[in-house]
Amino acid sequence: MNNAGLESSIYDQLRSYSESLNHYLVKLKTEAPAPVFAPPAEVAELIRGLGENVPIEVSVQLLASGMKERGAFPDSTVRRLRLALDACRSAPETVADLERLAQFLGRQQAGAFARLRRMR
Amino acid sequence: MNESYFHATLTQIEERAKRLLGGVPLRVEGMDALAESCRRELDLVIRGAGHLRDEPQYRHKAVQTERLRLLRNLFGQLDIVESSAVAALQRVRTEDFRMTRMVGELAAECRFPLPAPVVSCTSQDYFSINTGLRLVQMPLTDGRHLLHLPDLVHEVAHLLPAELHNPRATPFKRALQEVKARIYAHYDQRQADLALGRSPLGLVARMPVWCQSWLKAWTVELFCDLFAVYAIGPAYGWAHLHLCLRLPSDTYHCPSFTETSHPANAARTSAIVDGLRLAGFTTEADELTKAWEELLIITGERPEADFAECYPPALIKHAVEFSFQGFRDIGCTVMSRSAMGQCQSLLNEAWRRFRADPGKYPTWESSAMNDYFETRGR
Numbered sequence: 335m336n337n338a339g340l341e342s343s344i345y346d347q348l349r350s351y352s353e354s355l356n357h358y359l360v361k362l363k364t365e366a367p368a369p370v371f372a373p374p375a376e377v378a379e380l381i382r383g384l385g386e387n388v389p390i391e392v393s394v395q396l397l398a399s400g401m402k403e404r405g406a407f408p409d410s411t412v413r414r415l416r417l418a419l420d421a422c423r424s425a426p427e428t429v430a431d432l433e434r435l436a437q438f439l440g441r442q443q444a445g446a447f448a449r450l451r452r453m454r
Numbered sequence: 455m456n457e458s459y460f461h462a463t464l465t466q467i468e469e470r471a472k473r474l475l476g477g478v479p480l481r482v483e484g485m486d487a488l489a490e491s492c493r494r495e496l497d498l499v500i501r502g503a504g505h506l507r508d509e510p511q512y513r514h515k516a517v518q519t520e521r522l523r524l525l526r527n528l529f530g531q532l533d534i535v536e537s538s539a540v541a542a543l544q545r546v547r548t549e550d551f552r553m554t555r556m557v558g559e560l561a562a563e564c565r566f567p568l569p570a571p572v573v574s575c576t577s578q579d580y581f582s583i584n585t586g587l588r589l590v591q592m593p594l595t596d597g598r599h600l601l602h603l604p605d606l607v608h609e610v611a612h613l614l615p616a617e618l619h620n621p622r623a624t625p626f627k628r629a630l631q632e633v634k635a636r637i638y639a640h641y642d643q644r645q646a647d648l649a650l651g652r653s654p655l656g657l658v659a660r661m662p663v664w665c666q667s668w669l670k671a672w673t674v675e676l677f678c679d680l681f682a683v684y685a686i687g688p689a690y691g692w693a694h695l696h697l698c699l700r701l702p703s704d705t706y707h708c709p710s711f712t713e714t715s716h717p718a719n720a721a722r723t724s725a726i727v728d729g730l731r732l733a734g735f736t737t738e739a740d741e742l743t744k745a746w747e748e749l750l751i752i753t754g755e756r757p758e759a760d761f762a763e764c765y766p767p768a769l770i771k772h773a774v775e776f777s778f779q780g781f782r783d784i785g786c787t788v789m790s791r792s793a794m795g796q797c798q799s800l801l802n803e804a805w806r807r808f809r810a811d812p813g814k815y816p817t818w819e820s821s822a823m824n825d826y827f828e829t830r831g832r
Binding site for chain 1: 519526586608630674
């Protein structure tokens with residue numbers, strides 16, 4: 335038995351989040367700073383999902399568990415991003431928080447990719 | 455890593471994707487959906503590489519970390535398309551057409567709400583699916599027999615939790631989420647209870663492993679099993695039993711240190727039996743239970759002490775009931791004896807014949823497969 339189905343679902347979703355988040359970071363870091371925080375829908379969905387007890391997406395479940403297991407990505411960062419999202423306003427630490435999220439996402443994506451490759 | 459290094463690497467990605475794009479056959483009868491996904495993905499890689507290389511904002515010193523992550527995404531996608539989809543498209547055989555046709559019919563018969571995947575008989579392992587490419591891979595010889603084909607439906611079901619945006623999959627995902635909420639609540643309560651009394655240290659340590667296995671993987675795998683039960687009925691139960699017989703396994707396995715991808719076969723069987731009962735196949739559920747017990751007598755396996763803690767019957771019951779609700783909420787039709795499609799009927803008849811007279815089965819199977827595919831032009 336293999337779990338390629340689940341692993342490929344997770345990898346595809348993480349890749350999709352990662353694409354949106356990294357392109358958005360490029361935009362934030364290369365354009366004039368704006369007080370409005372309006373990330374693409376996928377990034378907003380990811381931040382909201384991470385703040386939920388039981389996320390609906392299989393990949394966000396994995397990220398949420400990874401956060402708790404290793405303390406790799408603090409709850410406080412998610413809370414700050416969530417507040418910025420609800421208020422539609424960037425806080426001074428928003429870009430740094432998003433960078434941390436992208437880094438954490440990248441590590442989880444690397445793990446998912448390695449597991450997927452091992453299956454083939 | 456300087457600009458010229460990025461430039462050269464992105465050009466390489468672009469050229470590799472273009473070469474692969476050139477290798478995708480223009481028309482592959484019956485597998486056009488895969489060829490189309492392949493072309494779409496490669497096109498995205500080509501455009502993405504061009505953007506990362508040529509757009510001025512990606513050359514900004516402050517965004518090189520993001521640029522590298524995006525570049526890695528392109529490499530990853532290229533690897534996946536090349537090793538799965540392009541390879542499958544370049545080695546198309548009659549079995550691939552046949553299995554793709556069969557999966558399409560099975561999906562239509564249960565009113566699966568998403569496009570059916572394409573099947574390639576190129577797997578070196580067992581059945582699997584790449585959800586992004588909608589490509590099921592299965593071993594070559596399994597496509598020449600009927601008994602394991604019910605497992606195709608388990609793979610098809612994986613497309614539902616993989617959907618990020620399609621509202622047609624949402625009710626199924628919500629049902630999964632409901633079960634996960636109950637898993638959290640169950641293990642929270644158990645850990646609180648254990649903290650009050652004198653409980654074995656090992657049990658306390660293993661509980662988070664079980665909880666995380668349920669949350670990250672087991673619930674999805676059970677939902678896919680149960681989707682298959684509701685879609686093709688007893689044939690899936692028998693195919694599962696056959697797989698348990700065929701593969702070496704630890705039937706009552708309870709992980710101790712690291713999470714596992716699949717629940718133990720005993721837990722899966724229990725869910726499948728309960729699912730059959732819920733779908734109205736009580737007699738078949740009894741028969742499957744009896745056959746399962748006979749298999750356990752031969753293997754000599756007994757439940758581990760932790761089994762009921764690791765696979766609480768209440769959680770299995772939630773999985774059975776919520777998956778049933780999710781299955782119906784996405785508009786799928788539960789298979790019944792009185793309303794079987796041709797393909798559902800063929801797979802269930804195969805199991806009935808195999809169990810009734812295994813000796814005569816191969817002759818029947820060969821003739822039934824010929825009849826089935828001949829009427830479909832293959």
